[in-house]
Amino acid sequence: MPKPIRGKRAKSDDPDMDFDEGPSKSARKREMTALQELGEALCALSPRELKKIPIDDEDLHAAIEESSRIRQNSAMRRHRQYIGKLMRRIDPEPLQRALDALYQSRKDKTLLFQELEVLRDTLISDGDQALGQVIDKHPEADRQQLRQLIREAQKEAAADKPPAASRRLFRYLRELQSLA
Template identity: 40%
Template sequence: MSQFDDFPDRDDDEEYVKSKTDVKKEMAALQELGAQIVELSDKFIARIPIEGELADAIHQARGMKHREGRRRQLQFIGKLMRKAENIEDIKTAYDRVISIGQEHTKIQHQAEQWRDRLLEEGNEALQTFVDEFPGCNVQLLRQLIRNTQKEQSQQKPPTSARKLFRYIRELIEA
């Protein structure tokens, strides 16, 4: 017989009472979510369904520089998050915003890799790129590559390299 036999097994019908530790973990998680939302740009915050006092608190925290004041403001945001009725919507929107950022970073990296490859490998890489992105303007692409190589050899500012990068990124996004 175990020392835990004195405690009845919990039935699925019984209402589960959260332990103090579970409540504290949830509070800390909501406060952390609030702190992460504060760190987002205005463009991304606009995509998250926060309103009223919570939205005001988040915008105030973004402007705070004083360490202790900001910490207290983040605690206040956590308290407001616990009271919010649409917390699942906020979490879902935050996850969506983060995935958008990750997708953008992935596209940036692909564009950088293609630009470097096109500049180093020449016609082989160009043919591979055209095969992968058939909607590209080959003549424009060749011109941008030539101009970028010329700029690099003359040690000029990378104007054409930026144009090449933008063009490649647009093709990848499309």
């Protein structure tokens, strides 16, 4: 009688011998590692961000919250494995989608922040020439206040002083962006 090959469907003349063992041990291990990594990503979230993630399993939610109190490496490793074990009981897709949405939100905020920094730097370097772009984009902006902030930031930059006016200009630009 031939020995069945592990992880593959065995072929034989005997219908009782046909069986499928399912995924290989390596595939199962990759799945478990992926669940554990998802659990680690959830543990890295702040409590405010964690509230945005739909975790239905109370044990998993408690284990994720508990992970912030663990300091020892070996204890944290065991706890991550425990979280991975709890993750096997639930459907990880909703958690992954919510985490992806959270990451996209962070990315969008970072891009907006960088755009505002570039706009501020352009206003400081080009002055009134770049001011027209801001006024066109934000007609509700106070032109006089913007000019004053730009002049103060230019003076600070020329005198190598700390960028207090530059920060105020950035805050004003961020306010304009939030109003839009």
